[in-house]
Amino acid sequence: MSPSGPLTDDGLVQLLTPAGERVDHPDYAPRVAHLDADALRGLYRDMVLVRRFDTEATALQRQGELGLWAQSLGQEAAQVGSGRALARQDYVFPSYREHGVAHTRGLDLTQILPLFRGVDHGGWDSDALGFHLYTLVIGSHTLHATGYAMGVQRDGAVGTGDPERDTAVVTYFGDGATSQGDVNEALVFAAVNNAPLVLFCQNNQWAISEPTTRQARVPLAARGPGFGVPSVRVDGNDVLACYAVTAEAAERARSGGGPTLIEAFTYRMGAHTTSDDPSRYRSAAEEDYWRQRDPIDRLDAHLTTTGELSDAFRAEVAAEADALGERVRTTARALGRPETSTMFEHVYATPHAVVDAERAWFEDYEASFTGGDR
Amino acid sequence: MTFAKAINTGLRKALERDPKVMLMGEDIGTLGGVFRVTDGLAKDFGTDRVVDTPLAESGIVGTAIGLALRGYRPVCEIQFDGFIFPAFDQITTQLSKMHYRSRGRLTLPVVIRVPYGGGIGAVEHHSESPEVLFAHTAGLRVVSPSDPQDAYTMIQQAIASPDPVLFFEPKGRYWEKGDVDTDADAVAAPSTLDGARVLRPGTDVTLVAHGPTVATALKVADAAAAEGRSVEVVDLRAISPLDVGTVVESVRRTGRCVVVHEAPVLYGTGAEVAARVTEECFYHLEAPVLRVGGFHTPYPVAKLEHEYLPGLDRVLDAVDRVLAH
Ligand SMILES: Cc1ncc(C[n+]2csc(CCOP(=O)(O)OP(=O)(O)O)c2C)c(N)n1
Numbered sequence: 001m002s003p004s005g006p007l008t009d010d011g012l013v014q015l016l017t018p019a020g021e022r023v024d025h026p027d028y029a030p031r032v033a034h035l036d037a038d039a040l041r042g043l044y045r046d047m048v049l050v051r052r053f054d055t056e057a058t059a060l061q062r063q064g065e066l067g068l069w070a071q072s073l074g075q076e077a078a079q080v081g082s083g084r085a086l087a088r089q090d091y092v093f094p095s096y097r098e099h100g101v102a103h104t105r106g107l108d109l110t111q112i113l114p115l116f117r118g119v120d121h122g123g124w125d126s127d128a129l130g131f132h133l134y135t136l137v138i139g140s141h142t143l144h145a146t147g148y149a150m151g152v153q154r155d156g157a158v159g160t161g162d163p164e165r166d167t168a169v170v171t172y173f174g175d176g177a178t179s180q181g182d183v184n185e186a187l188v189f190a191a192v193n194n195a196p197l198v199l200f201c202q203n204n205q206w207a208i209s210e211p212t213t214r215q216a217r218v219p220l221a222a223r224g225p226g227f228g229v230p231s232v233r234v235d236g237n238d239v240l241a242c243y244a245v246t247a248e249a250a251e252r253a254r255s256g257g258g259p260t261l262i263e264a265f266t267y268r269m270g271a272h273t274t275s276d277d278p279s280r281y282r283s284a285a286e287e288d289y290w291r292q293r294d295p296i297d298r299l300d301a302h303l304t305t306t307g308e309l310s311d312a313f314r315a316e317v318a319a320e321a322d323a324l325g326e327r328v329r330t331t332a333r334a335l336g337r338p339e340t341s342t343m344f345e346h347v348y349a350t351p352h353a354v355v356d357a358e359r360a361w362f363e364d365y366e367a368s369f370t371g372g373d374r
Numbered sequence: 375m376t377f378a379k380a381i382n383t384g385l386r387k388a389l390e391r392d393p394k395v396m397l398m399g400e401d402i403g404t405l406g407g408v409f410r411v412t413d414g415l416a417k418d419f420g421t422d423r424v425v426d427t428p429l430a431e432s433g434i435v436g437t438a439i440g441l442a443l444r445g446y447r448p449v450c451e452i453q454f455d456g457f458i459f460p461a462f463d464q465i466t467t468q469l470s471k472m473h474y475r476s477r478g479r480l481t482l483p484v485v486i487r488v489p490y491g492g493g494i495g496a497v498e499h500h501s502e503s504p505e506v507l508f509a510h511t512a513g514l515r516v517v518s519p520s521d522p523q524d525a526y527t528m529i530q531q532a533i534a535s536p537d538p539v540l541f542f543e544p545k546g547r548y549w550e551k552g553d554v555d556t557d558a559d560a561v562a563a564p565s566t567l568d569g570a571r572v573l574r575p576g577t578d579v580t581l582v583a584h585g586p587t588v589a590t591a592l593k594v595a596d597a598a599a600a601e602g603r604s605v606e607v608v609d610l611r612a613i614s615p616l617d618v619g620t621v622v623e624s625v626r627r628t629g630r631c632v633v634v635h636e637a638p639v640l641y642g643t644g645a646e647v648a649a650r651v652t653e654e655c656f657y658h659l660e661a662p663v664l665r666v667g668g669f670h671t672p673y674p675v676a677k678l679e680h681e682y683l684p685g686l687d688r689v690l691d692a693v694d695r696v697l698a699h
Pocket residue numbers: 097136137138173174175176177178204206207208268272
């Protein structure tokens with residue numbers, strides 16, 4: 001095992017250097033060989049849009065339009081790269097800052113706003129998108145993903161060779177989450193059941209104010225082998241490498257090869273959430289180091305040197321981002337207050353006498369103020 | 375048929391009826407569960423449907439949630455009451471809320487079977503009654519059968535329910551026998567998951583019990599009858615939803631109420647029943663509602679559990695006290 005700690009960038013799969021040069025990798029380069037210039041521009045576009053969405057939502061929180069915001073700034077490559085490597089029928093269990101993955105699953109990003117504005121606990125049709133609701137209790141959804149993957153296996157949707165049917169399940173979680181019992185139990189259940197699961201850990205170096213060194217003494221990917229789960233460390237700011245390792249892991253899952261743990265070594269460039277102050281626990285030098293490794297700049301540099309990113313395309317994407325920003329602002333502001341009565345809805349799928357009685361009481365009570373019957 | 379066999383038969387029916395039903399838990403397959411409640415089911419339905427899981431309660435419930443999202447109907451066994459706590463988070467923060475959070479798009483038909491209660495001389499963490507911890511959480515149904523017929527019917531209704539159900543099995547009664555009609559269609563029958571029942575009519579006092587204390591209540595009624603007192607016994611069956619109507623109707627007739635359960639009295643089922651009865655039967659009450667239950671101590675060592683548990687004498691004493699008013 002590597003003697004280096006969890007913050008080392010040793011052994012990362014990389015296909016694009018921070019300067020934007022393509023590098024070869026015998027196992028992983030073939031996984032992105034089919035991505036032509038158009039596809040690469042598509043990844044660029046995805047990342048720019050997601051970043052604009054994130055920046056806009058952060059601003060909205062500052063203006064009091066959102067109660068809280070969990071930024072994905074800096075993690076666009078890990079999220080877009082992995083998300084774009086998935087098939088339509090794959091199923092994703094995110095935590096709460098996977099806006100980039102959401103975008104790749106076809107979620108209209110504005111649908112994430114109600115959760116953070118406080119008008120909804122969910123907000124989208126998870127089954128239609130193959131993208132489960134966000135989960136705020138750290139690590140708990142990794143078990144839901146594992147169980148779902150066990151169901152996929154029972155349904156015979158693994159190893160049939162039918163590319164439309166074979167299904168991988170992917171769960172996203174942070175470095176802090178790896179300390180949770182649930183994540184470790186997910187690894188145990190996934191391993192012994194050979195579940196078609198990809199455990200995608202975004203090691204963004206911080207769990208609020210705690211560095212990864214407070215969670216582990218070894219690179220997080222080093223934990224996989226102890227569970228019998230093949231593991232890989234990837235440069236999380238390299239969109240191509242993230243695509244490649246996820247494509248491989250998802251294929252292993254779909255073909256019946258079982259789970260894979262991916263550690264994407266990345267950085268959260270913003271605050272943990274808008275209620276946190278990162279200047280209390282990390283240095284400007286560290287932020288600077290990571291700014292040099294920005295995932296969007298990297299792809300931009302690559303496409304610019306190869307002559308595949310024109311100013312016109314850049315401007316087109318920027319205009320699209322502006323339009324998205326505008327739509328995010330108007331959507332957020334237009335989100336009304338839900339009817340109070342909705343508080344009592346969907347507590348149970350079948351009638352529950354206590355909820356029914358309390359709801360009836362409350363309706364009477366409210367009516368008493370508006371001159372209705374008491 | 376014994377109580378344990380009644381649940382076993384109910385599980386078998388559910389497995390036969392719906393191919394999406396599956397059982398999961400520690401030692402439930404080859405061994406048939408530490409109480410043999412799942413005896414023979416792995417042999418007949420295969421280890422894919424009767425699954426021996428890793429020894430991880432949060433993992434059992436957490437993966438059951440995922441399986442339910444995929445369209446399965448998992449029935450989890452928690453080996454003993456005191457070991458449900460590692461799964462407490464999954465049950466209260468995830469299982470209970472998914473339907474609500476998704477505004478009804480997702481349902482989680484998961485059943486969690488929990489052998490609970492004391493009186494069997496066990497070591498620590500093997501005799502507890504944690505049912506109200508779950509009843510206090512919206513989104514969960516919490517039930518407990520008290521005889522083999524209800525055990526047989528209610529387990530099938532719990533599995534058929536689209537809502538998550540915490541199914542508390544009074545383990546001290548596993549070996550007791552009773553008649554079970556296995557011909558009747560338990561799922562089609564009127565749901566016993568949300569209705570209390572008057573198990574024995576009476577006119578002087580209403581004695582409210584659930585699960586393991588129902589048997590005690592019936593003995594109390596017999597003993598009281600010998601002294602010329604008529605005790606009505608109400609079996610709650612469900613802790614959530616609580617069938618307040620049946621209790622209130624009874625207390626309006628008898629004017630007196632005693633609630634008995636094994637869990638500590640502090641903030642327990644008895645507190646809830648007493649408060650509801652006081653709100654709704656204030657002018658019918660001849661005496662304050664009394665509660666008989668466990669003390670605010672950890673469950674004691676086995677040699678002292680009969681002093682801790684609400685036995686015949688302590689309940690009779692409470693009945694005497696309400697009648698003395
Ligand atoms: C079980 C649990 N404990 C504590 C918290 C509060 N909390 C929210 S996010 C967070 C840090 C998570 O860090 P990490 O897993 O690295 O993910 P990241 O936010 O960096 O993506 C904490 C402690 C929580 N949501 N859930």
